[in-house]
Amino acid sequence: MKGFPIRDFRTATTVLQSPEEVSESRKIDPGKDRTKIIPVETSIQYIKSDAYKETYGDQQVWVHYRRNHKGSLPPKKTRKTCIRQGVIATGNPCPICRDEFLVLGHTNIELLKQFISPHTGEVLSYSKTGLCQKRHLELLVAVNKAKDYGLITFDVPFRVYDYSEWNTGK
């Protein structure tokens, strides 16, 4: 191991680490590397693939995820984000962040439907699904957009008409 070089901070130009050491310390573990952004179309294909089937089966992707926390009651909000500066910054990333091929987009309806309650039609809370805040917001935006484009079907309140309003003149 190299000894610490004695340097005067006013005049010295020596660095503590050599360039090779710097680049080696900056190497990202490939399992935690999220610098490459996967397009939504690839995600849609992935969900239909055997690899997905083997990993998740027929269940939703968040079902087998468990949060790690102190005590019996989890914190009210999940973490802000799992990925910082293109690297997974936690040992237990949320269901979407842990699988780089799960991309929340308004066209990826199969994935979005997994986060919508089959009983009430609402988007499931992050306390149930375990998504980090950033991904949860992405999910809300994607679901909203999909409903706007008519890709997701939902129920609207029943509109009652007053026939007398439309029967006369106008």
Next chain:
Amino acid sequence: MALNMARVWCRCSSYCIKKNNFPNVGVNFLHLSRSVAGYERDPAPLFFSPDVQRIMRKMTKVDVKKVFRSRKLGEKLDAPEYKFLTSEELEQYMKETEKKVEERLQVPPIVKEREEINEVLSVDRALTGYDSAKFVFTDITFGVPNKDRIIVVREPDGTLRKAFWNERFRMNQIYFPEPDRQLRTPHMFEEPYLTNVLDRGEYEFVLDRACVQYEPNDPEYYRVTSTTYDHIEKEQMFDALQSTRHFGALAFYLCWNKQIDNFVLYYIQNDRIEDAVMLIQLFHLLNPESKSAETDSKDALKFIQAYISKDSSRKSVLEIALQSFLELQKQRQFVEEGIKKAHGM
């Protein structure tokens, strides 16, 4: 001081309003032609007539499971309730259910499209250039119906005019929001997304959402509903809207536009002669000048035959279908008689 002869284009639903500056007269608004044709004559008097309402209601079969299907509206779910009832109490409940069914099957009104509002209240040239933006003044008094609300716009050149329909819609939605109605029209109602949804067969969804989003006299509402009904007619998915409130509207639209040939054919092929008769009766009510209007509807087959020979445009296909139905009926009768003889009756 000379006025600027600037041309201002403003978006108004699917129309473009062109503003012409006439120096001495004031501001005139030109209305360009519609992109989609609407109803030429007013359908409202016929739509609200008791005969038409009765036929539309009768044609809509009631499948209680579909009418009262659970709608996921984000409300808290309750466990199902089981009760023990006497036969009188059961009858009482059945009567109340029938009332609720009537409410659920209320057909959305079919009325003529509204005309664009073109009223100028005053022109105050002293206010020209006060601001580069328009001012919209909305009267938000509580208790005033949205359609009667006073909404006026002050243009940058000093014109005070009544707000256009799209401005009225926006203001009403901002101050008195309707649930699930969007400020900006959902992309779903525009092409190509509308065709995409219809190809998936989600007719009830499109029509329900259109009822919430638009008023019945909105030209956009007419465009969306007519596109949906035309798609159903083309794909022959006539039972998709059965037991919904939109079935009556579908039948009305097709009868009004004299496009019921596929519908009648579908009914004959599925042995639903009474339904075919009701459909042709509705056709006669909406088109009293049609050639077969005078036929008596007591003999169902003659009634349908009269329509086919005089008013339909797919005569050959319909006649073949009717012939095959008659033959099928004869064969069935023959088999029944054979069974009766075998049983010694």
